Amino acid sequence: MIEARRGLRFLLNDEEIALADAAPDETLLDWLRLRRSLRGTKEGCAEGDCGACTVLVGRLCGGQLVYEGVNACIRFLGSLDGCHVVTVEHLKGRDGTLHPVQQAMVDFHGSQCGFCTPGFVMSLYGLWMRSPDPSDEEIEKALQGNLCRCTGYEAIIRAARAVSSYGQGGTDALALERDAVASRLKAMRDGRRVEIGEGRQRLVVPASVDDLAAVLEAEPAATIVAGSTDVGLWVTKFMREISPAVFIGGLQELQAISEANGFVTIGAGVSYSQARSFLAQRIPALGTLIDRIGGDQVRNMGTIGGNIANGSPIGDMPPPLIALGATVTLRRGGERRSVPLEDFFIAYGKQDRRPGEFVEALHVPLPKDGAHFSVYKVTKRRDEDITAALGAFHLGIEGGTVSSARIAYGGMAATPKRARAVEAALTGQPWSQETVEAALAAYDEDYQPISDMRASAEYRMLAAKNLLRRFFIETTGTKKPFTVKRYEEA
Ligand SMILES: Cc1cc2nc3c(=O)[nH]c(=O)nc-3n(C[C@H](O)[C@H](O)[C@H](O)COP(=O)(O)OP(=O)(O)OC[C@H]3O[C@@H](n4cnc5c(N)ncnc54)[C@H](O)[C@@H]3O)c2cc1C
Ligand code: FES
Ligand code: FES
Incomplete structure (x- = not known):
């Protein structure tokens, strides 16, 4: 084993950073504002909801430099080794002129009190990089994770539409630096594990998946941190200690997604953004669902493996994956075992994960030809809201009769759970309104759902039943599926 490196290395704007004193629970936002005096990045909610803290993080993915908007408030320093952090201070041209995104926000009055503005600018900058002339739908999706209490959004959307008419940003800092940044990030890669601090201050960045397995065997109680969109809130909202924290977000071996022999295999470290188009092509209902998980920043950070491992009864991925019959591969050291996903969730907050084990991958059978598969998420608002109830339906129908049924719900029990009695009542029956x-x-x-701030037990039960009715209506073609795209069209 090569000796561990005792510090993080990353780029902040155009400066190379070497940090030997990062704490495991130190957020990027605190570090930027308190230690680097870069106060353009704001703190609104400190829980990934408002987007005031949005920065871009660039990383090498298969040799390509990819930038994504992230929430600095719930992103830990330990996740940044080998990355390029870009803050709003880095946007203006070398000659001091505003970036097209900034200029459009000024010209279209996209800012009033200004508190949210750097976050909007960074989200729009991320959008502009991947889609210089975006559609309204792309703009809305890119801004799902940014809240403004002043402008009413229309001015910001007008600014976003206009950015393309401000030129293609020939003087854009990242466009000019791209090759140089990629080379600098490559040069930082030394294939070594990073270890910093001891006891309550300990953080580890494994060098590879095998190294992760070794780290967890030695420290089975360590907190695994993937995208930190759940763990971040343990720190900022619940003041929980997470040391020793093991950061796995940089392990590209865990970020593969592939299809073979009728199965999709999703590495535990695949983020929602990485999975979205792949899954949407093969299982369209999952693509639609992913668009309603968090905002862009959360989807860029959060992983499907983290959603499963976290085991929340209102996590969005478990019900559809259970309905599809997915299995999860768990690994400890060199040993692997495979568990049907529905058996992984034992009780509230308790998963079938042994000390030292980690989730390595998910294996998802593709729906068979002719099978019907739909997912419905019920929330108080369309975008960036946590589930009150979610139903996933996977039915085989042959000759008008239900030949197989797998139905699972979130928000209806202490764990994501199959509706076995409902499945039994449908199987073998004609697929009809009466059935x-x-x-x-x-x-x-x-189910015996509970009442909480998201919904009452009665509401959940009624909504759950109505989702089955909706599934029937949609599969029998009596009505077209209805989706809210823009509110004024609804
Ligand atoms: C603003 C906001 C909106 C959100 N909206 C939604 C939503 O709409 N729907 C939804 O379902 N969730 C939502 N979430 C929750 C969160 O984004 C998801 O649960 C996400 O998938 C967690 O993934 P992560 O990589 O960030 O996990 P982390 O926070 O890094 O980890 C979560 C848990 O999983 C464990 N873990 C992570 N990876 C592994 C692994 N490979 N092996 C073993 N254990 C592991 C961690 O130790 C921790 O216990 C939201 C969160 C925020 C902040
Ligand atoms: S401060 Fe609100 S998302 Fe980070
Ligand atoms: S301009 Fe005030 S919060 Fe957006």
């Missing part, structure tokens, strides 16, 4: 109405009684056998 559906008769099966509704079985929901009481499957």
Whole structure:
């Protein structure tokens, strides 16, 4: 084993940083504002909701330099080794002129009190880099994770539409620096594990997946940190200690997604953004669902493996993956075992993960030809909201009769859970309105939901039943599926 490096190395704008004293729970936002005096990046909510803290993080992905907007408030320094952090201070041209995104925000009055503005600018900058002339839908998606209490958004959207008419940003800092930055990041890669601090101050960045397995065998109680969109809030909202923290976000071996023999294999470190188009092509309902998870920043950071490992009863990925019949591969040291995903969730907050084990991958069977698969997420608002109830339906229908049924819900029990009684009431029956109405009684056998701030028990039960009705209506073609795109069209 090569000796561990005792510090993080990354780029901040155009400066090379070497940090030997990063704490495991030190957020990028605190570091920027308190230690670097870069106060353009704001703190609004400190929980990934408002986007005031948006910065771009660039990393090498298969040799390509990719920039993504992230929430600095819930991103830890330990996740930045080998990355390029770009803050709003880096946007203006070398001659001091505003970047097209900034100039458009000025000209279209996209800013009032200004508190949210750097975050919007960074999100729009990220959008402009990947899509210089975006559609309204792209603009809305890019801004799902940014809140403004002043402008009413229309001015910001007008600015976003206009950016393309400000030229293609020939003097844009990142465009000019791209090759140089890629070379600098490559030069930082030394293939070594990073270890900093001891006891309550300990953080580890494994060098590879094998190294991660070794680290966790030696320290089975360590906190695994992937995208930190859950763990970040443990720190900023619940003041929990996470040391020793093991950062796995840089392990590209965990970020592969592939299809073979009727299965999709998703590495535990694949983010929602990385998975989105791949899954949307093969299982369209999952693409639509991903668009409603968090905002762009959360989707860029958060991983599907983290959603599974976290085991929340209102996590969005478990129900559809259970309905599809997915299995999860767990690894400890060199040993692997495979568990049906539905058996992985044992009780509230308790998963079938042994000390020292980590989630390595998910294996998802593709729906068979002719099978029907849909997912419906019920929330108080369309964008960036946590599930009140979510239903995933996977039915085989042959000759008008239900030949197989796998149905799972989130938000209806202490864990993501299959609706086995409902499935039994449907299987072997004609796929008809009468069968559906008769099966509704079985929901009481499957679920006893609770009331909380997101929904009452009665609401959850009624919504869950209505989702089955909706699935019936959509699969039988009696009505077209309806999706809210822009509110004024609804
Ligand atoms: C603003 C906001 C909006 C959100 N919206 C949604 C939403 O709409 N729907 C939804 O489902 N979730 C949502 N979330 C929650 C979160 O984004 C997801 O649960 C996400 O998938 C977690 O992934 P992560 O990589 O960030 O996990 P982390 O926060 O890094 O880790 C989560 C848990 O999983 C463990 N873990 C991570 N990777 C592994 C691994 N490979 N092996 C073993 N354990 C592991 C960690 O130790 C921790 O216990 C939201 C979060 C925020 C902040
Ligand atoms: S401060 Fe609100 S998302 Fe970070
Ligand atoms: S301009 Fe005031 S919060 Fe957006």
